[in-house]
Amino acid sequence: MVRRKQELGRFTDxxxxxxISLAEGQKHGYRMINDIEEFSGTALEPGTLYGALMRLEERGWIEAVESAERRKPYRITESGRDALGEQLATLRRIEQAGARRTGAAWGLA
Structure with a gap:
C-alpha cells in the first residue's frame, strides 16, 4: 500500500x-479537550492530547501561537487544513460505502 503524504497514520483519531477543533480557531490544550469532548463525545487525557499536538506540530500541521498567558495556544496551518480536508473526504467516502453496503445487506437499500 502506498502511503500518501497527508495521511495521518496510526494517530488518526x-x-x-x-x-477539527483548531479549524474553528486557535485554542490551548484545556480548551481543546473540552471542545473535543463537546463535539465528539471523546474524553481525551492530557497526555494523549499533548502527544498528538507534538506529532502534529512536527508535521507542520499546527503551530504554537505566542501568548503572554501561561497556557500555550495552537492554531492549524494551511498544510494542516489541507490534511484535514483530505481526511474528511476519505471519511465521507467510507461513510457512504458503509451506508450503501449495510443498507443492501440489511435490505434497506
Missing part, C-alpha cells in the same frame, strides 16, 4: 479531532 486524536489527530483528526485536534485538527
Amino acid at each position: 486524536v489527530a483528526l479531532l485536534v485538527l
